[in-house]
Amino acid sequence: MSTSAALVRTAEGRASEVDGTVRISASEVVGIEHLPPILARLRQRHPALTIELSLSNALDDLLQRKADIAVRMVRPEQQALVSKRIGAIRLGLHAHQAYLARRGTPVSLEELGRHDLIGYDVETPAIRAIAQHYPALTRSAFALRVDSDVAQLAAIRAGFGIGVCQVPIATSEPDLMRVLPDAFAIDLETWVVMHEDLRSSARCRAVFDALGEELAPLVHR
Structure with a gap:
């Protein structure tokens, strides 16, 4: 199915012009929080361009052409890909100021155990590696467990408790406060990637x- 869809996208546009369809794969947070204004400006510049946006935290395989371009939070390993490193987007612990006013602000990682924490439900290898460095953030400690990063962000915004979100998102919202910035920080390497066969496609x-x-600019916000 993905191969036939890729052939349709290839056939519908002329290689030398920015028209036709481009399918982008990105995480939920990137696709919802960061891409819409970028895609709006892109469409204004290229009105014959159609965008398909596939939102998932799974890594779509560009080699199988499930997507033309991907925004990935890991370094691409396949050699048949063209990639550009954006930089590292920082993750931090955040809470709504109303929650902190109600429950107080922790001054150490150990104090997190007395707070309502927002975190994952299903453990992945990446999450397991983080938990080894931050044992206070294990599954049993979470008052809200959900694997959707967007749902976690919504819970932080609603004042449910303390959770992890991208620092660039939080800095743009005055009600979200960074918690324990010196004790907790994770940098997500961010890349834009496409298959090397698409180099000659003007739209891609x-x-x-x-x-x-x-x-x-997200890296430096």
Whole structure:
């Protein structure tokens, strides 16, 4: 199915013009919090361009052409891919100021055990590695367990408790406060990636370049 869809996307646009369809794969948070304004500006510049956006925390395999371009939070290993490193987006612990006013602000990782924590339900190898460094953030400690990063962010915004979110998102919202910034920080390497066979596609190159240019400021926000 993914191969036939890729053939349709390839056939519908002319290689030298920015028209036709480009399918982008990205995580939920990137796709909901960061990409919409970027894609809106891209569409204004190229009105013949159609975007398909696939939101998932799973890594779509570009080699199988499930997507034309992906925004990945891990370094791409496949050699048949063209990639651009955006930089590292920092993750931190955050809470709504109303929650902190109600429950107080922890001054150490140990004090997190007395707070309502928001975290994962199903443990993955990446989460397991984080938990080894931060034993206070294990599954048994979470008052809310959900594997959707967007749902976790919504719970933080609602004042449920303390959870992990991207620092660039929180800094743009005055009600979200960083908690224990010196004790907890994780950097997510961020890349824009596409299959090398798409180098000559004007529409894919336009999207690739736009994502690389406009996502970069997130690293420095």
